[in-house]
Amino acid sequence: MTSTKYGIHAYPPKFSDPQFIKRLMADYGQRSMPRPGKGPERTETSDVDRFQFWPDAIAMGSLKGRQFTQVFGAACIKGYDERSHGRSILAFDLKREVLVIKAEMKLDPKILPPALNPLYAELSFDDINHQGIHITKRPLPDGLTQKDALEVTVTVSCRRPPKFYAPFDPGDKAPDYMAGTKYLIDRRRATALDFAVSGVNERDANAIPAIPEGPCAYPTFWNTYRWVFRMGTRQYDKLLACAHKIRALAQADPEMDLMSLTSERARWTVRVLTGEDFKRVYAPPDLSAIPFSTRTLLEGLIGHGIMAPGDTAELIAMLRKVSSSTAFHDRILEALFSQQRIRDIKHLIPELAAFLRRRPPYIQPHLVLIRTVLVTPTRLLIGPPQYEPSNSVTRRYHDKLDGIIRVQFTDEEDRLFIADYMKLVDSINPAVGIMARVRRALQFGLVIGGETFYPVASSASQQKEHAMWFINNKVIDGLELRNWMGTVHETVVAKHAARMGLPFSTSRIVNMKINIGEELPDIERNGRCFTDGCGIAGREVLNQAALALNEKVGINAQPSAIQFRLGGAKGVLSDWSQLVSEYEIRLRPSMIKFRSDLADLNVIRIAKYQAAFLNRQFINIMCANGVPHELIIGIFEDAIADIKGFKDRVWNNAVTENDQQLIALCNDFPLAQLIRSGFNENPLLLDVAAIIECRALQDLKWRARVKLSDGVYLIGIADETGTLKEGEVFCQFQENDDSPPKVVVNEVLVCRAPACDVRRAWAVDRPELRHLKNVIVFSTQGMRDMPSMLGGGDLDGDDYTLIWDQRFVQSLKVYDPMDYEAPDPISVKHVTQKHLNENFVQYVLNDVLGQVDNCHLALSDMYTPFDPRCLHLSEIHSVSVDFAKTGQAAALDPSLRPKEWPDFMDKDDVKVVYESKGILGKIFRIVQADAHFSPSDLEQMGYPTDPRITRFPLHESLLDRLKPLKASYERDLQYDMRRYRVYEPEIPSGIAIRNKRRKRVRDQNLNEPLREAYNILVNNVRETAQKIVNDFEFKTTLTPMQVVARHCYALTYEEVHVRQWEQALAEGKFGEKPEDDEDSERLRPKPLISFAWCFCQELVQIVSQIASTPVIPIAAADSE
CATH class of the missing domain: 2.30.29 (PH-domain like)
Structure with a gap:
């Protein structure tokens, strides 16, 4: 040393x-x-x-x-x-x-x-x-x-x-440059096995272990x-x-x-490990005697670099010292994932145990605990079990969830980006590199918790995320699972994979006994199917489906259609009560993908009102086809004027009618109610308002996403009555329970994303269809169905945009629809798991859809959407979209990649950028600067409080009982903040602002996970608080939960209690103590400000009864 x-x-x-x-x-x-x-x-x-x-x-x-x-x-x-x-x-x-x-x-x-x-x-x-x-x-x-x-x-x-690289093997025949480019080819991406001199290549190295051994562990540690x-x-x-x-x-x-x-006083010490030291600190520990659930958590902590393998023995000893319960050990280990590094095990574990001693958290019935594993080029990252929406398989094996994991293949910090370079490298030597590691995992499996997990299937949405479900055959018999799902005879490999993935798609079960009636024939003509994916259902079936999604009252409790899955069938069921009984459904052959005995109805979503929005692709196409630039610019200028100053208007309690539409973006957080109740100066509410304003402006600038007042975005269904003529549609929409339903009667545009195809049609009123709301009904008459003319759409769950703003309708030129023929699919006599694995690999290797979209957008701006290069990209896009049906990969020719990129595409960090003169460049620069958000600082704001709340006195013993609950809430909240890379107010608001650093998931796709995470936190806190307050008796006009709300408000906002709280955290009273060495340079985060709003309804109730209720001091006594 x-x-x-x-x-x-x-x-x-x-x-x-x-x-x-x-x-x-x-x-x-x-x-x-x-x-x-x-x-x-x-x-x-x-x-x-x-x-x-x-x-x-x-x-x-x-x-x-x-x-x-x-x-x-x-x-x-x-x-x-x-x-x-x-x-x-x-x-x-x-x-x-x-x-x-x-x-x-x-x-x-x-x-x-x-x-x-x-x-x-x-x-x-x-x-x-x-x-x-x-x-x-x-x-x-x-x-x-x-x-x-x-x-x-x-x-x-x-x-x-970091991203490591390795030179090619001497025997690899690599060209000096990429074809048609000046890119040097002198190395490939390295994987963990490239750090060992083993003589074994990555592809053939057997199952990937949770804890790497020897030099393969270098990147992890x-x-x-x-x-x-x-x-x-x-x-x-x-x-x-x-x-x-x-x-x-x-x-x-x-x-x-x-x-x-x-x-200037800081000093460094360097310690050099010997070979024996390395073995002692980093050699994989013997975890064979540790229960599976605990072992996977230990492996996850080691894989994330939160602890070294050599610390395992001390950690296990401390766990056993504080408790003999495996479940409690697991709760402590799960809490450790919020740490960046574990510093002092002897201090940390007892402190964590001190306030984690309570019952398991509340679980929403539609959620299940799922283990997720990330396979990166150099690591295998096991996360703590997370509550996620269930699917048919996880509900079927709810008592065997230890036998199933969701695996995602990613880069170290990002989704796998497979460019032409990566594909060329893989073709040179498929036995090494990133794709070899993917093949290795699929062929030999992953060793998690001492058990080997093998791949089974991937739903369509999971495949897009490069994710797949793996099972432990010792816990869940793979053959029995496949027999239970149904018999899939499909010989096209890609379609077979999609069928196998159906039961793994997220859904909620409808708790009712349904009657599956006689199959309806599909309406077909000229080789076209006018009812592709659309069946019918009785009124009660649809109502119960809405109830399963927690829609209990109002227009959404009685939807006109649902997207569903039932055994091997999927698609849309629409309301035709005159054709079926109230508990009956009738399917069509186009909906049945494979035969299955499963009879549980699973609902994915219901038909509900959605506003129409323009985006960059639509604007680009429309302006190229005659829509005046001035029209788009005017719409954007109006939108900016409506958005800017929203936070200030909330502060001044002067929100406008247009602001109500912004407030509606908070689906679950009751922002409108809280503003009406006079909480408009509260720091969290102002932060939520700032996030809404920030995200809306970001959407305008970076996505050109602007709302159209004369338009809707609704799910499509078929006209079962046959009353609509060719080229006609029916649309009756109702925004909310306070607004009347409206039938669109006008010449309209019908659009579908992401294909950006547009058709002109006539929206008409038909009495036979007036029972249908918030859907677009397409005609079943004529030579060709309209959905297929919109980028090959169908009626199994596709949404369509309907625009009746005549400024668009009359100015837009509409051309004949593209008659695209998909390439012949790849088929085999009998599909095996090996075929499914290779299909997954080929999808990852040829996932160019996003790149094609970007190239098309850039070249369309540089030239026009009608340029031959753009038309060629449109064809490539169609091939790429159809991969899930054909298994045929789309090739993106390097010559179609722009050498320069327009400024509105935000490529300035890695590309040559020019100032776009097109419509997208013009509206991009209308929003002058990128909107940023900074959370409120209670100290800087002077600890503002609401006297309507603080007028009620406090009880110290109740405050003391609630402090561990606040600590637990904030620990879980901070884990979610790190997990999704969001600020605190983004979680209760359910709105993720744009963050260039957040790469794993698109910002807009975070909204639902954030809402789920917040609902879990709130329900957990409320359930535990109810148990705490039951130990007290109060003499006050407030209800017990209102008393809790009053005390939680004090802990969150009142200066003396916030300062005491910060001091307690600094002293490690709630399981976390800052390092006290000279390197403790990172400032403590600002006090979190959302805890009190777990009891938002109680706080509203308190202020609403102030005028009529005298204040009676809270006298409390423990009822022990």
Whole structure:
């Protein structure tokens, strides 16, 4: 073991001068150094050229406080390689926001594995810890010249591994450049096995273990990288200029506060691990005697880097010391996932146990606990069980959920992005690299909790997320599962996979006995099906389906249609009570995908009112077909005027009628009621209002998403009466229970996304159809059904936009529909799991739909949607969409990729960008700046409180009983905040604002998970609070739960209690104690402000009865 101490450098005063920084950066921008690694060879100088530094040594390991534990390290070779690139560099790519790392080490190449020969990696700024970049220096007395007068150390700690690369094997025949491009091909992405000299390739290395062994564990446990440089003052000034640029990022995005706030007194200690030390700290522990549920949590904590394998024995001992209950052990371990690193096990576990001693949390009946596993190139990440919406399989095996996991294949921080380069690399050698790791998992399985899980199926939506369900055949018999689902005879591999995935799609069961009536024939003509996916149902069936989705009153409690699944059938059931009995459904052949004995009706969603919105694709197509630019610009200017100032209007209690539409974005959080009750100055309500305003403006700027007042977006169904003529539709909509139903009678446009096809039609009124609301009824007459003319749509759940704004209808040119013929599907005589696995691999490998959309949008802006390149992209899009039916991959030719991108596509960090002169560029710049959100700070606001609440007195014993509940709520809330990368108010509001850092899931797709997460938190808190308050007796006009609400309000907002709360947290009274070493630089987060609103109805009740109720002091006594 060696120990070294370094002095800490305080930044010179000149680096606070922006003009000096600007001059220095410009000066270095004129200099050019060789660009390292793979990438486009351009004549202009890149950031990697400008801001690269050549280290003398590099080390990898872990950081605890200011002690760096070195696992691996070596001196670096300097100079240029055969391509005139730096042989060892640390480069700051400020445009792409990544650190580029390369190291040729002074070690025998024969003993180095592929990933270290040489080491090449890219670390995203997003993956660096808060204040995780440390720069120190000390003068070198032996420095002979100004060029090596300083020893500078750069230490970077990270949240997750960087993207590693490895050279091709000597036998691989790789071309020097990508065909038709200037991209060098000199390496591929590395996986965990590339860190070992094993002689076994990734694809054939058997099941992937939860805890990696030996060198394969390096990426998991290397959370810190450290470089030592000898440099002169000028180079050091350039390094500090880079640090200044990184500091500037935090001004726009607080999450990007990456530079450490070092002090002059701080000192570093370096500890070098020996081989024995490495085994003791990082060797996989023996968990064979640990119960499965506990073992998976331990494996998850190790895989996430929250704890080292060597800490397992101490952790298990502490768990057994505080409790003998396995379930309680699991609750403690689940709570540990909110930690970034476990520092002090002996202190942490007893503190956690002290307030986790309560009954299990409330579970909503439609949710189940599911284990999720992420397979990345270098890690296997097991998360704690999470409550998720159930499906038929998880309901069937509700008592065997230990035998099922959901696996998602991702990159280290992102979804897998398979570009042409990745596909070429895979074709060169499919036995190594990222796709080889996917094949390995599918063929040999994953070892989780000591049990091997194998793939079984993936629903359509899960496949889009590169996810698949795996089962443990010892717990759930795979053959029995397949027999239970039904008999799938489909020989087209892609369709067979889709059929197998049906029972895994999210749904809720309808608790009623239904009568499955005689099948209805499909209405077919000219080889077209006019009723594709649409059947009929009785009134009570639809009502009960709505009830299963918690729609109990109002228009949504009596829907006109539902999207459903029943055994091997799926599609839409619409209301035709005159054709069936109230408990009957009748299906059509087009709805039955395979035969199954399952008779439970599962509802996915109901038909309900949705406003029509334009988006970038629709606007682009419409303006290219005659819609005036001025019309779109006017609509956007009106929308901006309606949105801006929303938070201020809430503060002043002056919301407008248009504001009510913004407020309606909060589906579950009762913002409108709380504003009416006078809580409009509350910090959380103002934050929610700010989020609504921010997200609405972001949607305008980045998605061009604007509401159309004369339009709706509704599910499509078939006209069972045959009264609609060819080219006619029927639409009766009702926005809410307070508004009357309206029948559209006019010439209209019917559109379907994402195909962006548009048809002109006539919306007519038919008495026979007036019982149908919030659906679009399509004619079953004529030569061809209208849905198929809209990008190949059907009636099994597709939504359609109907526009009757005559400014659009009359100006738009409509062309003949595209007559697209899908390629011949891939079929086999008998589909096996091996075929399904390869179909999944091919989907991931050829998932280019998003890339095609982006290319089409960019080229349409640069030229027109009618340019031959855009038309070709439309055909590629159709092939890609049909992969789930055909298994045929779509190829995106590199020549169709734009060389430049319009500014509205937000590609400025990695692409060459131009200012768009088209309609999308014009409306993009109407919203001047990207809207940002910053949470309220109670201290800065002066701890505002509502005297209508605070007038009621408090009882200390009840406050003490509620504090552990608040701690538990906020711990779970902070876990969800980290899980989804959101601010606190985004969770109760159910609205995720745009965040470029959030890459795994699209912002808009987070809304439902956020609402589910918040409902679970609130129900858990309320159930526990009810039990607590039962131990008290009160003499007051308030109900027991209103008393709880009063006390929770005090804990959340009143200054004396908030300060006491913060002090208790700092002292570790609720299971978390900040580190007390010199590296505790991260400021505590602002006090959370949402706890009180778990009791929002009680708070409303209190203020509503103030005028008529005298205040009686709360006298309470424990009833023990």
